[in-house]
Amino acid sequence: MCIRDRLPTVSSPGGNYVSVNIRGDIAYVAIQFPIIDEVYHYQGRLGNEITTEEGYKAMEMCALNVIAQIEAKVGFGAVMGLNHFDMYFQAGDNWDDSPIIADGASDLFVTILGKKGTHSRAIFGAANLPRNFSVGLTATFTLNP
Numbered sequence: 001m002c003i004r005d006r007l008p009t010v011s012s013p014g015g016n017y018v019s020v021n022i023r024g025d026i027a028y029v030a031i032q033f034p035i036i037d038e039v040y041h042y043q044g045r046l047g048n049e050i051t052t053e054e055g056y057k058a059m060e061m062c063a064l065n066v067i068a069q070i071e072a073k074v075g076f077g078a079v080m081g082l083n084h085f086d087m088y089f090q091a092g093d094n095w096d097d098s099p100i101i102a103d104g105a106s107d108l109f110v111t112i113l114g115k116k117g118t119h120s121r122a123i124f125g126a127a128n129l130p131r132n133f134s135v136g137l138t139a140t141f142t143l144n145p
């Protein structure tokens with residue numbers, strides 16, 4: 001079975017924006033949350049309601065949604081490579097395992113895209129995320145000329 005056959009249905013924007021914005025040869029993917037086929041997952045704070053292991057899985061879901069958006073909007077063949085992603089999380093006061101959670105996305109991108117999936121990343125703690133999601137992910141890709 002091909003990865004394309006296992007991608008979740010892409011979600012629609014929750015406001016006045018597009019899910020993938022292309023400027024020149026760069027594709028900017030709007031924030032993706034752990035939503036699979038319109039079902040919300042991993043809502044709560046890391047370290048409180050959500051374990052580090054669950055947070056890793058939540059980031060895998062976010063990354064899978066990024067891949068689904070890219071496939072739906074531009075196709076894998078158009079992708080030269082993943083440039084960078086920003087991970088956002090909400091956590092309890094004493095939780096500090098964000099690099100482990102970010103690896104959920106990093107590992108998935110490299111597994112699916114191979115060398116095209118190597119990237120830089122940034123990690124940001126947020127007071128609150130929409131719908132009480134534990135994590136969110138944005139990404140940029142370079143497209144083939």
